[in-house]
Amino acid sequence: MSHMAYGCLMSVDRDQLLRRAATQLTRKGSSTLDEVAKASGISRATLHRHFAGRDALIRALEELGIQECEAAMDAARLGEGSAGDALRRLIKEIEPAAGLLAFLVTENQLFEGDEQHEGWTRLDVRVAALFKRGQESGEFRIDLTPAWLTEALYGLIGSGAWAVLDGRVAAKDFSYMIAELLIGGAQRRVES
């Protein structure tokens, strides 16, 4: 509601800006606002014009991350087909947001205010429901709790993003590596 006529200049793309900020903050969580700004290709002044302060920036990143995750979950149609396929679709859809996620996952300060953003809870519920569905259909094992599988998914996405960022894993293998490990595990399978 605040900006009605938005079609003038706005040379810095807010989304792209947030994404670059996330990349820098993923590399070094204690980055100065100046470092974030420079890494984003803008000046600290401009960064400050877009986000009132460090907190506001983090909040915006959180908001964006949640938003992208929800979009990914919608696009992945978690309720359709086998749970495994749905999970694969989810990981593929969420890949573009992996860097952002990697940062947010480690940004445990968010949980410090003991007021966990309800958006995360919603996401957790959806993912956990997916795992639960897989368990009830007999596709997934039942000795690993949905809560742990959810946590592990986040962790692996973070590890994957980091590994790609660090050159230890090729970007094109990202979703395959995560999905295959999470679903099938490291053990070689004898069946189909």
Add this chain to the structure above:
Amino acid sequence: MSHMAYGCLMSVDRDQLLRRAATQLTRKGSSTLDEVAKASGISRATLHRHFAGRDALIRALEELGIQECEAAMDAARLGEGSAGDALRRLIKEIEPAAGLLAFLVTENQLFEGDEQHEGWTRLDVRVAALFKRGQESGEFRIDLTPAWLTEALYGLIGSGAWAVLDGRVAAKDFSYMIAELLIGGAQRRVES
């Protein structure tokens, strides 16, 4: 060499101190030295007497983490038996250090100075060798690279430690959850 007669007072146990500091820093990576000190049950002055500054503290934590990992790997006898069993032993042995590890994994600043502590490299090599051994023996699948499996192991340990710290996973299930997921995956197995 500096303290020869060390057996007098020394009421604060350096190892325990480091562990508590790690816990606090895992919860909030940007903790003030004052917060770290209070969370460790000592004053900032005393903390400062043990570690010259924040850097020195982090370095000490890093050193301790590496040391504990190496000890765990030694104790796990990675070369003996099946790779899967060796991996299970490793996870069990490394569990006490999981909190510390969780912090160090996210403390990517360490890698900023582009001078990655050689200790980590040594550990990476050992873990990767374990996965490679498993692949060559036909026990592990070959489409997931040892480098990725190594990364994933660290990531899952971090996630596990965090989940336990947060009460989403029972502490007693820690090593089982990680080992089973990493080795067997979420998919239900039909075979033995």
Add this chain to the structure above:
DNA sequence: GCCATGTGAGACATATTTGTCTCATGAGGG
């Protein structure tokens, strides 16, 4: 009781980061 020595509390200066401001520039639209 007297003396080590490790400790907590807190003062203090310094360093770093942050938030706010001004001013000049440059690009785009009218």
Add this chain to the structure above:
DNA sequence: CCCTCATGAGACAAATATGTCTCACATGGC
């Protein structure tokens, strides 16, 4: 051509974190 507006550069104070002190206290050995 002029006007508007986002921006970069940088000055500046305020807030915060850090490093270094001093001093009082307590505990344990003598």
